[in-house]
Amino acid sequence: MRIRYFGAEDNRRNADEQQQIERCRHNTMALSTAFMLVALTSRVLASDLVKIQGPSDNAIIVGNNVELFCLVYTTDENGVQQKVTQPYNVTWYFKPEGVNVSRVVLEFISDGQSANSVSFDSSKYKAAEVARLQILAISLGDAGLYTCHLDASGQPSTGYGAHLMVIDTPACHNQNPESFSEQNITLDCIINFRGYRMPIVDWRLGTLKLNSTTEVLKNKSVLIETLTLTATEQMNGYVYHCHVEYPGLAQIECMAHPSLRVYKAAQIMSVVVSSSSGQESSRIAPGAKVRMQCSAQGYPVPQYTWYFRPRGSSSMPRKLAIQDYYEIPSFQATDEGMYYCYAINEINTRVFRDSRNLTLQLQEVEYNQQYNVGGQAWSASSAGGELQAQESDSGIQFSPYAVGALISAGLAVLLIIVFVVLAMRLKRERKIREKLARAHDETLDDQEVELLDEGLQPNGHFLPAEYSRLKMSWEIPRKDIRLLEQIGRGSFVEVWKGRMRRTPGTNDIVRIIVKKLDAEATNKERHFFSTELEVMKMVPSHPNIVRLIGSYTSNEPWLTMLEVAQEGTLQEFLQRHRPGQQEIVIGRGDDQPVFMRKHTLTAQKLLCLAAQVASGLEHLQKFKLIYYRLQSARVLVAKGGVCKLSGFGFPHEIGDRNMYQQASAPIRWMAPESLVENVYNTKTDVWSYGVLVWEILHFGMTPWPRLGPQEVLESVHTGKRMPPPPHCSKIIYGLMMKCWMANPEDRPTYDAILESLSHMVTEAEAHVVYAHLPAYLQSLDGGADGDADGISHA
Numbered sequence: 001m002r003i004r005y006f007g008a009e010d011n012r013r014n015a016d017e018q019q020q021i022e023r024c025r026h027n028t029m030a031l032s033t034a035f036m037l038v039a040l041t042s043r044v045l046a047s048d049l050v051k052i053q054g055p056s057d058n059a060i061i062v063g064n065n066v067e068l069f070c071l072v073y074t075t076d077e078n079g080v081q082q083k084v085t086q087p088y089n090v091t092w093y094f095k096p097e098g099v100n101v102s103r104v105v106l107e108f109i110s111d112g113q114s115a116n117s118v119s120f121d122s123s124k125y126k127a128a129e130v131a132r133l134q135i136l137a138i139s140l141g142d143a144g145l146y147t148c149h150l151d152a153s154g155q156p157s158t159g160y161g162a163h164l165m166v167i168d169t170p171a172c173h174n175q176n177p178e179s180f181s182e183q184n185i186t187l188d189c190i191i192n193f194r195g196y197r198m199p200i201v202d203w204r205l206g207t208l209k210l211n212s213t214t215e216v217l218k219n220k221s222v223l224i225e226t227l228t229l230t231a232t233e234q235m236n237g238y239v240y241h242c243h244v245e246y247p248g249l250a251q252i253e254c255m256a257h258p259s260l261r262v263y264k265a266a267q268i269m270s271v272v273v274s275s276s277s278g279q280e281s282s283r284i285a286p287g288a289k290v291r292m293q294c295s296a297q298g299y300p301v302p303q304y305t306w307y308f309r310p311r312g313s314s315s316m317p318r319k320l321a322i323q324d325y326y327e328i329p330s331f332q333a334t335d336e337g338m339y340y341c342y343a344i345n346e347i348n349t350r351v352f353r354d355s356r357n358l359t360l361q362l363q364e365v366e367y368n369q370q371y372n373v374g375g376q377a378w379s380a381s382s383a384g385g386e387l388q389a390q391e392s393d394s395g396i397q398f399s400p401y402a403v404g405a406l407i408s409a410g411l412a413v414l415l416i417i418v419f420v421v422l423a424m425r426l427k428r429e430r431k432i433r434e435k436l437a438r439a440h441d442e443t444l445d446d447q448e449v450e451l452l453d454e455g456l457q458p459n460g461h462f463l464p465a466e467y468s469r470l471k472m473s474w475e476i477p478r479k480d481i482r483l484l485e486q487i488g489r490g491s492f493v494e495v496w497k498g499r500m501r502r503t504p505g506t507n508d509i510v511r512i513i514v515k516k517l518d519a520e521a522t523n524k525e526r527h528f529f530s531t532e533l534e535v536m537k538m539v540p541s542h543p544n545i546v547r548l549i550g551s552y553t554s555n556e557p558w559l560t561m562l563e564v565a566q567e568g569t570l571q572e573f574l575q576r577h578r579p580g581q582q583e584i585v586i587g588r589g590d591d592q593p594v595f596m597r598k599h600t601l602t603a604q605k606l607l608c609l610a611a612q613v614a615s616g617l618e619h620l621q622k623f624k625l626i627y628y629r630l631q632s633a634r635v636l637v638a639k640g641g642v643c644k645l646s647g648f649g650f651p652h653e654i655g656d657r658n659m660y661q662q663a664s665a666p667i668r669w670m671a672p673e674s675l676v677e678n679v680y681n682t683k684t685d686v687w688s689y690g691v692l693v694w695e696i697l698h699f700g701m702t703p704w705p706r707l708g709p710q711e712v713l714e715s716v717h718t719g720k721r722m723p724p725p726p727h728c729s730k731i732i733y734g735l736m737m738k739c740w741m742a743n744p745e746d747r748p749t750y751d752a753i754l755e756s757l758s759h760m761v762t763e764a765e766a767h768v769v770y771a772h773l774p775a776y777l778q779s780l781d782g783g784a785d786g787d788a789d790g791i792s793h794a
């Protein structure tokens with residue numbers, strides 16, 4: 001905080017301020033002298049012989065001391081001030097701000113020889129020289145009117161008064177020290193002041209004054225100056241300050257610490273190709289030098305990675321460079337292909353990713369390709385990449401109009417082909433859906449929606465006859481659904497615990513989970529919601545798939561009703577059953593917590609969990625469905641430790657959704673082809689499944705525990721894999737490694753995975769050896785910084 005005084009005294013502040021105070025004291029004295037001159041000429045004196053000089057207005061900052069002057073003097077026949085030699089009394093009065101009554105705070109009694117003082121609050125008020133009042137450790141309550149009265153020879157004067165204004169140090173608050181770009185930032189400057197003058201307050205950035213709003217509270221003694229800004233990346237590191245000025249008295253400032261941090265998810269703004277042939281084009285002349293420049297915005301500043309996949313190749317793109325540009329010194333046929341620029345940054349453990357790709361080709365124009373420009377024949381030579389004028393000999397000459405017409409015709413044919421392909425694809429998908437719907441209908445009769453409150457009705461049919469009429473649409477009347485408590489959130493849904501009437505018109509109630517679409521969901525999100533619902537309706541039931549109970553889409557907000565997975569997510573379930581966690585607190589007695597003994601999951605149970613997930617995935621695969629971001633935090637667990645999958649769809653929908661939510665990609669679980677090309681299919685699910693098996697065997701630990709997301713990405717691309725866990729057999733590690741094969745075709749089928757697991761389950765303790773469990777898995781916080789940081793090469 002910086003302070004500049006016009007008038008105040010301070011004996012507590014630092015040396016700098018002391019100097020300023022000295023200056024201020026002189027100022028005050030100068031003011032007092034001026035005041036005295038005025039008083040001498042204009043005020044009524046107490047008596048002809050004894051006179052007083054009154055104090056002057058002052059402003060002082062809380063915590064400082066101040067001295068108010070009231071001098072007693074007499075003048076000789078020449079008008080020169082002399083010491084008073086006759087008896088007199090001087091009384092100091094104080095009338096606090098906003099109060100109508102004055103009280104005596106100090107009194108001087110002089111017999112003409114010496115003066116005694118009586119202070120009415122000795123800790124606060126002290127006497128200095130004759131008739132001066134010292135006020136110590138000023139607080140806001142000391143603001144008000146101070147007057148000194150002279151009583152000489154029984155003739156009391158009216159006295160002299162001065163206002164003391166007390167200024168508190170302003171407090172600057174930055175309410176949003178961390179925010180995202182485009183969000184609002186609010187800075188408050190709160191000033192406590194007492195006295196008759198309101199300060200002038202403004203927010204500044206350097207010397208630039210900014211528009212802010214002023215609010216005065218508490219009987220005009222507190223002022224709040226609010227600055228509202230829209231966060232932009234450029235504001236990073238900015239510190240705004242609040243400037244408070246008491247005109248003619250003091251200027252004070254406070255800074256809104258900490259400096260601003262404005263996050264922005266990595267976003268590629270442009271990818272520019274330039275070549276030595278002087279053109280910005282994706283067609284490059286042979287031998288030309290090419291530079292591709294990728295520019296991204298974001299805070300923290302994004303990291304760039306370039307990948308390349310040669311033309312005609314279906315292999316994984318290989319990494320080229322970790323920088324914002326990539327250069328090819330001499331472009332050749334082998335450089336033809338797809339180049340990808342990735343920009344990544346991490347904000348509060350969430351990873352944000354953006355990518356662009358471009359195709360580079362050799363210039364097709366070979367020798368003697370001719371155009372007729374302006375009646376003159378030109379020949380384009382690919383060697384130099386430049387057009388050179390030369391006389392054309394013979395050959396057919398095309399006018400630019402003819403070339404244009406040809407291109408338009410070509411485009412039209414292309415459009416028709418695309419249209420036909422799309423129509424055929426849509427028709428095929430519709431057929432699949434109809435087939436699925438039929439399959440579903442066939443299973444409807446014996447489909448018992450699991451009784452969620454088993455105690456109530458263990459074997460009853462969930463959907464009553466009245467609802468079954470609605471069965472094809474799965475619609476449940478809204479009056480039969482009750483939302484009780486929100487337990488979670490998805491990207492565009494709220495997840496609620498709820499209740500539903502099992503039979504209309506009765507009080508037969510079951511517990512359900514309700515996913516409620518956000519009111520402000522975008523059209524795209526509505527589409528994802530309804531597609532997910534439609535897919536769930538079509539998939540025949542399976543013990544490892546979360547069961548759909550019904551939906552409500554007649555009115556907003558749309559609802560999906562699901563069976564309850566009491567144990568929460570698989571990740572939470574695993575962490576709760578970690579070996580180190582043998583006791584859990586289940587409640588509190590009078591003072592003592594109540595513990596319950598928990599059992600660590602057995603080796604067999606761990607392998608069963610892995611098998612259940614594979615079984616659910618195999619079921620989905622039969623209907624050509626894939627998972628949306630498979631990881632233990634997205635698999636649910638129902639009573640009895642039964643894994644339940646939810647969040648699946650057709651690959652193109654999932655790809656679309658993953659692209660939409662690309663910003664928060666679960667990099668640690670993603671297959672290399674998903675990372676680079678946004679490809680999602682059964683084989684990418686198998687890769688993620690391998691990572692999920694690792695999570696199961698590590699009781700819900702985060703995969704690649706010691707690496708940041710960028711390092712994970714690079715490790716995966718350079719063929720590195722997580723190392724063999726010390727407590728797992730070679731066979732089980734081999735299964736994980738197969739899931740992580742670089743070539744998707746080399747990864748196992750779910751059938752093969754289930755086959756392998758079924759063998760392992762029979763002698764589970766030989767595959768998951770608890771005696772070899774690493775120390776980091778035996779404690780509660782093992783997930784945070786376990787030692788599983790070695791790296792294997794695929």
Ligand SMILES: Nc1ncnc2c1ncn2[C@@H]1O[C@H](COP(=O)(O)OP(=O)(O)OP(=O)(O)O)[C@@H](O)[C@H]1O
Nearest residue numbers: 488489490491492493495513562563564565569647
């Ligand atoms: N059937 C259920 N039983 C118990 N809890 C559930 C159930 N469904 C969802 N939840 C809880 O709600 C949370 C969010 O649900 P979920 O992840 O399914 O939402 P989502 O829409 O798929 O999320 P996202 O948009 O991130 O994909 C889960 O982590 C889980 O804790």
